Amino acid sequence: MKDHMSDIMNNKTKMSQQTFDDAIEELLAGDLDMQQAELLKQASASDQAMASAIIDAWALRKGLDELELESVPATLEARLLAIPSQFQARNNRFAWLNPASWQVGQSWAIGSALAMSLIIAIGINSQPNRAEILQAREDIQIALAYLGKSLNQADRVTRDELNQQMHKILAGQAPPRQHHRDIENPIKVENIDL
């Protein structure tokens, strides 16, 4: 306050508009003591612009005081005052879901927790779909078909060899055991019905 008055008294010509307005505002608000008010009065006596500004400000203040403003009901005021806190609370309720709001440690923890939840959900719903089941069915068929093919071929080779052996034996040709070098345990395959 004293700074404003010093500026006004010591350097009137270079006084800024802001300093001038502040001094007048303090005067009207009753914040200036008697000594300061007297200094301002002296300054305005030699400064026409200052005197005019003080009068205008005083008139404005007086006009505002005379306006009859209806007071705001207490309930409305309370509700208006509560809006910021309610809005903040509603925003904060799901704020933890926003990765951008996470702290460094939180990001890993919450990210891992959400990932685990997703993984568990995937695990629970990991039943094969219809296409996968149909593929499995075809795979089973292929595997069994190759199994049958392999066993049938072994069976056929075995029968052919036996037939050849029998023909040779009946024809009195080669001794039967000579050709058994290539075939061992051939008969058991006949028990497999594929």
Next chain:
Amino acid sequence: MNITLRKFAISLTVMLGLLLSSTGMAQTNEIKKLAGYVDFGDLTSSYGEPNVEINLGPSMLQFASAIIGDDDPEALAVMKGLQAIRLQIYNIDGNADAAIDQISKSRKQLVADNWEQIVKVKKDGAETHVFMKMIDGKIEGMTVLVAGDEDQAIFINIIGNIDPKHLGKITKSFDVDIDIDP
């Protein structure tokens, strides 16, 4: 993408990957522990990736057996006894040496594990071997090893309680046309 979003995406991806890989590995490891499981070795270095590779575990067999329904109770009973079906077929392109070598290794292991060989046929450079794993009078596994036939090496492993006489009933129950010469 900001740092927190990136971390979230990384953690999600890593954990999802861990789950999927662990699920697959867990099922594979589970099958390997079964008495009827056979290690076919790896012929990829000799023949490349298998032309056909089938690995059906217990869960998928269970779902597949649901297709049979109640119309064929005998086939359904056979299916319920199965725990896994595995098939690998390699194109050997006229060179059966690596396949025959692998079959020789597998045979030694099977004999050491008390599997019973029921079929052994060797003719014109081709080999067919059939083994069965018996436990308490029940078949718990069956494997067919073929090399040199039609330029193919075939490895089949059926795991579970199997009655070979009834395997054909499953084939009839799964009415799918496939292009395999009998």
